[in-house]
Amino acid sequence: MKGMVLKEFGKPLAYEEVPDPKPGPREALVESKANGLCATDLKLVDGLIKSAPLPLMLGHENAGVVVETGSEVDSVQPGDRVVVVAKQTCGGCRMCRVGHEEMCLNTPGRMGMEIDGGFGQYVAVPERNLVKVEEHVPLSGASLIGGTLASPLHAIRMARVGLGETVVLFGLGGLGLHALQLLTNLGAKVIGVDVKPEALQKARELGAVETINAATDDPVDSVLQMTDGIGADVALEIVGGAAVPPVLQQCLDLLSPGGRLIILGYHYGQTFPIDPAQLVYKWIQIIASHNHTVRDVRDAASLVNTGRVKPIIANLAPMQEANDAMNHLRAGDPIGRIVLEW
Numbered sequence: 127m128k129g130m131v132l133k134e135f136g137k138p139l140a141y142e143e144v145p146d147p148k149p150g151p152r153e154a155l156v157e158s159k160a161n162g163l164c165a166t167d168l169k170l171v172d173g174l175i176k177s178a179p180l181p182l183m184l185g186h187e188n189a190g191v192v193v194e195t196g197s198e199v200d201s202v203q204p205g206d207r208v209v210v211v212a213k214q215t216c217g218g219c220r221m222c223r224v225g226h227e228e229m230c231l232n233t234p235g236r237m238g239m240e241i242d243g244g245f246g247q248y249v250a251v252p253e254r255n256l257v258k259v260e261e262h263v264p265l266s267g268a269s270l271i272g273g274t275l276a277s278p279l280h281a282i283r284m285a286r287v288g289l290g291e292t293v294v295l296f297g298l299g300g301l302g303l304h305a306l307q308l309l310t311n312l313g314a315k316v317i318g319v320d321v322k323p324e325a326l327q328k329a330r331e332l333g334a335v336e337t338i339n340a341a342t343d344d345p346v347d348s349v350l351q352m353t354d355g356i357g358a359d360v361a362l363e364i365v366g367g368a369a370v371p372p373v374l375q376q377c378l379d380l381l382s383p384g385g386r387l388i389i390l391g392y393h394y395g396q397t398f399p400i401d402p403a404q405l406v407y408k409w410i411q412i413i414a415s416h417n418h419t420v421r422d423v424r425d426a427a428s429l430v431n432t433g434r435v436k437p438i439i440a441n442l443a444p445m446q447e448a449n450d451a452m453n454h455l456r457a458g459d460p461i462g463r464i465v466l467e468w
């Protein structure tokens with residue numbers, strides 16, 4: 127088969143012939159059809175994710191079609207259209223057994239990060255890591271169910287966001303526009319913050335009640351004005367990069383007493399000083415999260431199957447153009463996700 131292979135950190139991926147994967151008895155062979163491209167892929171290429179071995183095929187936001195199944199597989203069959211849950215889990219460790227497989231203590235790794243992912247034409251995937259999607263959902267959109275939807279879904283669940291709560295969402299990039307739709311489905315009142323007018327416009331189309339352009343307006347003052355001086359119930363940070371420390375401080379400043387800060391965006395080495403007195407005297411909770419469970423993916427798939435959440439695709443590109451697509455992503459966050467198709 128063919129694959130786009132990361133052979134050296136900081137260098138373009140190479141399109142070349144690679145060995146076909148062989149599914150084990152409890153695995154299915156999935157023909158990779160679509161892969162969402164995200165900032166994590168850039169971190170992988172840059173060598174910032176130290177667990178990544180080389181050579182590696184990226185592709186942790188992957189959807190495809192089952193073409194072959196191992197002898198012990200019974201929940202999927204050839205022809206099924208599936209989302210791949212990237213993180214492989216042991217199923218037996220303490221965290222897996224209490225329903226937190228996203229925190230698996232014996233993980234073999236994540237497909238597309240420590241194990242070859244959907245940048246190869248075929249992927250051998252454990253049966254437990256497959257979630258079916260309905261016929262009418264294009265696989266390009268389905269590829270966003272795994273990481274782009276399920277990861278914010280997991281974080282929002284951890285923060286127990288509820289009906290009518292005010293949520294300030296910082297960062298309306300690929301992840302942010304999907305988190306926004308999850309929050310509006312929960313009945314939250316979302317205030318979107320970004321520095322790009324097009325992103326703010328898209329957020330309003332997708333249900334943001336208010337938006338703030340942080341390039342021209344102070345988010346803290348604006349949110350306090352919008353909430354009668356009380357502040358927001360929840361602040362969700364998905365900005366990433368150098369903006370993380372100042373945005374986290376703004377989040378703490380604009381939360382109401384009892385507010386929750388959810389951290390999803392990060393950049394290695396970007397630290398942030400916390401005044402514990404501010405946390406204590408405002409009863410603030412900080413929730414940080416990455417990854418998701420199979421259940422999160424299943425529920426995200428249900429939201430897409432029923433049309434309640436729309437995958438937002440910035441543009442589709444052939445897999446062979448992955449290097450150009452990464453440059454495009456690096457140059458400035460597109461509106462929605464770039465999806466690479468085999």
Ligand SMILES: [Zn+2]
Pocket residue numbers: 163164165166167186187273274
């Ligand atoms: Zn991702």
Ligand SMILES: [Zn+2]
Pocket residue numbers: 215216217218219220221222223227229230231232233
């Ligand atoms: Zn485990």
